[in-house]
Amino acid sequence: MDLDSGLISQIGTKALMAGAGALLLYWTISAVKLVLNARGINPVIKQFFTQVASGRVDAAYLLTTKNYRSHVNRQQFIRFLAGLQLNKYRNLKSGRPRIQEDQITLTVKLKAENNEELPLDFTFVKVEEDWKVDRIQKVAA
Numbered sequence: 001m002d003l004d005s006g007l008i009s010q011i012g013t014k015a016l017m018a019g020a021g022a023l024l025l026y027w028t029i030s031a032v033k034l035v036l037n038a039r040g041i042n043p044v045i046k047q048f049f050t051q052v053a054s055g056r057v058d059a060a061y062l063l064t065t066k067n068y069r070s071h072v073n074r075q076q077f078i079r080f081l082a083g084l085q086l087n088k089y090r091n092l093k094s095g096r097p098r099i100q101e102d103q104i105t106l107t108v109k110l111k112a113e114n115n116e117e118l119p120l121d122f123t124f125v126k127v128e129e130d131w132k133v134d135r136i137q138k139v140a141a
Contacts, residue, residue, distance in 0.1 A: 040131045041097060041106055041124055048122075048133065049092060052081060065125060065132040080136070084120075088112050102126065107139060 044063060051060035061069070061077050072080070089110035098105045103125045110118040119139035124131045 041104060042094060044124065044131050044133070045092070045094060045106070045108060045122065049086075052086060057081065063133055065127060065134045067125075068132075068134050084118065084138075086110070088116075089118060103134065104131075 048060050048063050057078055061074055089112050091111040093109045093111065095107040095109070103123055105121055105123045108120050108122055121137045121139050122133055123135035125134045
């Protein structure tokens with residue numbers, strides 16, 4: 001009886017270790033995939049805000065997907081940006097990207113000199129080889 005329970009315990013431990021190893025490998029692969037996929041996003045964010053700050057709203061609008069532009073016309077886009085009062089923010093801090101199937105969501109926090117923050121979720125999809133903004137949404141506080 002002791003021999004059987006010892007054997008079962010040993011097999012159970014090996015199975016548990018194999019399962020933990022497989023899970024760790026999956027997490028590592030997912031993390032590497034996320035980092036590799038997200039590499040092109042920060043330049044798009046920077047370009048987006050540079051275009052807006054320079055008054056080139058049309059250029060910023062063109063960094064969005066056709067899907068976004070089909071739901072948000074140019075005037076709505078301009079009104080949305082105006083409503084954000086971006087001119088009072090000086091710093092930009094991006095959080096950790098979240099991957100979901102074929103899209104990546106990144107929370108960007110804009111900081112004003114009085115430490116007021118404006119968190120925005122940018123959702124990106126890859127269009128051919130380039131990342132494009134598919135959605136911009138204020139994050140509820």
